[in-house]
Amino acid sequence: MNRRRLSRAVAATAVALAAGTLTALPAQAAEVRPAVGGQFTFQGHGYGHGIGMSQWGAQSRALSGQSYRTILDFYYPGTTVANRANQTLRVGLTAFANAAVAVSAPTGAALTISGSQNVVAPGQRLVVAPAGAGLTGAVDNGWSEGWGSTVTVSGPDGVLLQKGDGTFVRYGGVIRIVSGPKLTVVNDVPLETYLRGVVPAESPSSFHAEALKAQSVAARSYALSVLSAQAQTDICDTTACQVYRGAETRDRNGVTTWTTPASTDAAIAATAGEIRAYDGQVAFTQFSSSNGGWTVAGSKPYLKAAADPFSGPGAAAGESVANWSATVPASAFDAGCAAGGSAQTIVVTGRDGRGDWGGRVTTAKLVCTNGTVAVTGNKLRQLGGTRSDWFSVTSAVQQKAAALKGALGPATSAELGTPNDLGSYQHFAGGSIYASAAGAYDVRGAIRAEWARLGWENGLGFPTSGDARTPDGRGFYNHFQGGSIYWSPATGAHDVRGAIRAEWARLGWENGMGFPTTGDTRTPNGRGTYTHFQGGSVYWSSATGAHAVRGDILREWAALGWETGLGFPTTSDAALPNGRGFFTKFQGGSIYWGPATGAHAVRGAVYDAWAAQGWENGPLGMPTGDEQWNGSTLTQTFQGGTLSFDSVTRKVARA
Known part of the structure; x- marks a missing residue:
């Protein structure tokens, strides 16, 4: 994609850019958002997923005077009112x-155990653990015995189970324990009793009756719709199904901290047995919690997508989830990359077309350090732990544009993604803003x-600083991942990179x-690079590093053939110890300069x-002439x- 090319001719591109004219580019569907600052x-x-009933929408509708059946009619259109008898559910307690599992009696009545003459008396604790293919049970400081692969424990007031953190949960009905490397613990409980632990876990008990x-009917219908006679359990107790808290929770000291509220108990009793049905089956x-203003189409004909003004921002008093924001480390998305990869960019490629930003994210890409992975919006939600898949990833480009308060003039393109999907950008009449992991500048x-001529982000990389004036006020610069570009009216714009840039910085920048008068350039022999500056040059090779050569020493070195004559400099120019001049060492010799003698190369024998005679401090002093052959x-x-x-005898004599 020639996403910024104002012309296929590089020269024409540079002219248009220098003139500050940018051709508007077509909009692009993909939203490319690099992880700025990690x-x-x-x-x-x-x-949540937004399918079916919005709990906050139900609250808003109830507050406006709608009955629970009217609420359910909206969220499950085409379903009808039906009834089902109370029945036992097998709830997996994850x-x-x-x-091992610890069991005790919640009140003064003992617990009974299937197939055993033993009981768990009040104040006793029974620990059940695997034993081969079966189970073993032991009461603290009391009896122990073995059982088959399954055992049930029950009592007139339910069963108290102890969690790993020392707290307790009381469950009505029967607790069934099945052997395995990890025990399967099941609460066999009547549906209507089960609902008393679900409804207050799913909807605030302070909600309108x-x-x-509506929540009671929806939870009852959901539970009956997912029954599977072939499975070990009918339903789980987490958000993977619907949350089930049991009948009561207690702290480590046995003090009750939560019990089923009267408000939800009353709602369950008022709708006892009532479900929603479709085509003779219990509706799914x-x-x-909140659909944010639009329901999402689900897997059933009655799970339709529709605008829901009762669940949008500000629709219900106290709702805090219709609008939300979150900052998530990029590392949270690494799990979506191929093994060993790190997430760099999120690219949103598709939305459902409903509501702000074009609606919920349907398709996207994770750009990782080891490749690109296609993901769904729901997968991004899971990886990032966001509240829903209806989101917009904040644009660092737009944030920067706002911070500049119109300094770049009107936009001349939409915000677009760079071809490598590692950044985004937008053109304006007075320049461009580019965003990447390095920031937005x-x-x-x-x-x-000049940056364009060098290949945009494929040349010097992304910018790491914004357009800035040099401290002396005579020019401007931008730093990039691979170097810098400096401009002054006297020199134009040129790039400075790597070790040459570091040496220039050491010597005081501009x-x-x-200022640089050329860009980073390879030497004719291909063994190094150089940049010319107003006050000299910096040359680099892998064998010598980067060193500055200036003034008459530079001119003498040039006269001798640059790096093909004396080789590359091995030091930058330095003052002589006696203060009478300067010198620079090269691979093939040195050039010395003094105000009284000029610049001359000295080499070899x-x-x-x-x-050996003391350099310039010896009896010979400074060189006053160049080499002469006779x-x-x-x-x-x-x-x-x-x-x-004498090249024949290989001896040096003083004349």
Whole structure:
């Protein structure tokens, strides 16, 4: 996708960018949101899957005067009122699926055990654990015995089970324990008793009576609709089914902390046996806390998508889930990547078309460090722990645009994703804003044109700073992941990278060597790179590192053939110890400069002989001339004399 190319010709592109003109680009459906600062920020509506009844919507409708049947008519259109006799449900108690379960009597009546003459007296605790293919039970400081693969415990006031944290839950009906590596614990309980532990767990007991009646019918219908004679249990006790709290909870000291409320008990009694039916079958009456303003289509004809003004933001007093926000670490989404990958970007590719932002997310992509994975909106919800899949991932581009308060002028494109899906951007009349994991920053004018010429984020990477004025006020710069671009009216815009940039920074940035006059450039021999600045040059090779060469020393080095003559610099220019000049060392020698002598290269045997006599502090002083060959003899003059090198004898003599 040529997403920013104003023309296929690079030259034409640069001209248009430099002139500050940007052609508006077509809108793109995908919403590309990089994890800025290692996190994603969400704005959303609703709590839960949104299918069927909204519990907060039921409350809002009840407060407006609707009866529970009218409420259910809206959320399950086409269903009818029907009745079912009370029956026993097999409820799997997931919190107790451990290697052992502790049982005690909740009141002064003893518990009985199937097939046993023993009982659990008040104040005793029975611990049941696997024993081979069967079970064993032992009372603290009392009896013990073995049983088959299943045992039931019951009492006139239910059974008290102890959780791992030391707290207790009382259940009505019978507790059935089935052997296995982890015990299966089942509460065989009458449906109407079961509902007393479900309705207050699913809807606040302070809700209007009609809303609680609607919840009672929906919960009753849901439970009966999922029965499976082939399964070990009929239903679970968590949000994977519907939440079941039992009859009572107690703290570690046995003090009751919760019991079934009168309001929900009354709603269950008032609707006893009532269900919703469709085509002769119990309706699958899904529900959730809030649909945010739109119901979601489900798997049944009566689970339709429809606008729900009673469940939208502000519809019900006290509702806090129609609107929500959340900030989630990007690492929370790593589980959605292939093994070993880290989440970098969320790309929303599809929505259901209903409501804000285009509705709930239906399809998306997770861009990871090791590839891209297609996911659903519900999968993103699960990974991030968000309240629903109706969300918008906050745009760092739009946040930055707001912070700039119109400084870039009007937008000339929609917000779009970069081709690599690692960032997003938007063009404006006065520049662009790019967002990535590095942050959201503005890039403008000639700096933007140069960045474009270098390949956008595929060249220098994404920006890591916004358009900023240099401290001396003479230019502007942007930092990028792979370097920087500096601009001044005298030099134009040029990139500075890597070790060359680090050396330039060490020397004081533009206050040291001035602004760059070329970009990062490879040397003709292909063994290094360089950047020219107003006050000199910095050359780099893998063998020597990056070093600055300036003034007459730079000109002398150039006259000798640059890096093909003396090789690359091995030091930056430095003042002589005696303060009478400067020198730079190169792979093939050194260049010394003094105000009285100029710049001259010294190398090879002459250099060694000069060094042996004390360099510039010895009797020869500074070099005053370049090397001169006369036949097989090389001579070089110094302030204190001349050194001659005989290429035949390989000896140096002072003349």
